[in-house]
Amino acid sequence: xxxxxxxxxxxxxxxxxxxxxxxxxxxxxxxxxxxxxxxxxxxxxxxxxxxxxxxxxxxxxxxxxxxxxxxxxxxxxxxxxxxxxxxxxxxxxxxxxxxxxxxxxxxxxxxxxxxxxxxxxxxxxxxxxxxxxxxxxxxxxxxxxxxxx
Numbered sequence: 385x386x387x388x389x390x391x392x393x394x395x396x397x398x399x400x401x402x403x404x405x406x407x408x409x410x411x412x413x414x415x416x417x418x419x420x421x422x423x424x425x426x427x428x429x430x431x432x433x434x435x436x437x438x439x440x441x442x443x444x445x446x447x448x449x450x451x452x453x454x455x456x457x458x459x460x461x462x463x464x465x466x467x468x469x470x471x472x473x474x475x476x477x478x479x480x481x482x483x484x485x486x487x488x489x490x491x492x493x494x495x496x497x498x499x500x501x502x503x504x505x506x507x508x509x510x511x512x513x514x515x516x517x518x519x520x521x522x523x524x525x526x527x528x529x530x531x532x533x
């Protein structure tokens with residue numbers, strides 16, 4: 385497995401690959417509204433970074449985020465192709481993201497996780513994030529998780 389960090393601005397080809405992998409990861413076709421929001425974040429949010437994992441030039445996983453303040457980073461979206469889950473690929477990408485953040489100007493990372501996404505909650509806790517709050521999204525409870533460097 386090879387990993388790499390990709391920073392904005394992103395090419396149309398890169399965005400198309402990102403969307404295609406997102407569809408595989410989340411096992412659903414993205415509707416136009418979701419695609420529009422995804423592309424908007426990739427193009428408009430500050431300091432967007434994506435850690436990509438690939439095997440034989442095929443993307444298998446990613447971990448994406450962006451700045452929400454000068455020294456605060458939001459770990460926005462990530463996942464691993466369904467056939468490769470459980471192999472610690474997500475953990476490796478999260479570790480790379482956090483190592484990159486520690487050597488940058490960012491002093492903290494925050495993420496939001498659906499309460500019923502037990503695997504992601506566990507991974508975040510194992511990676512040093514703490515639950516600092518909750519909110520409701522579409523009627524479903526979500527944790528706000530944070531790590532300070």
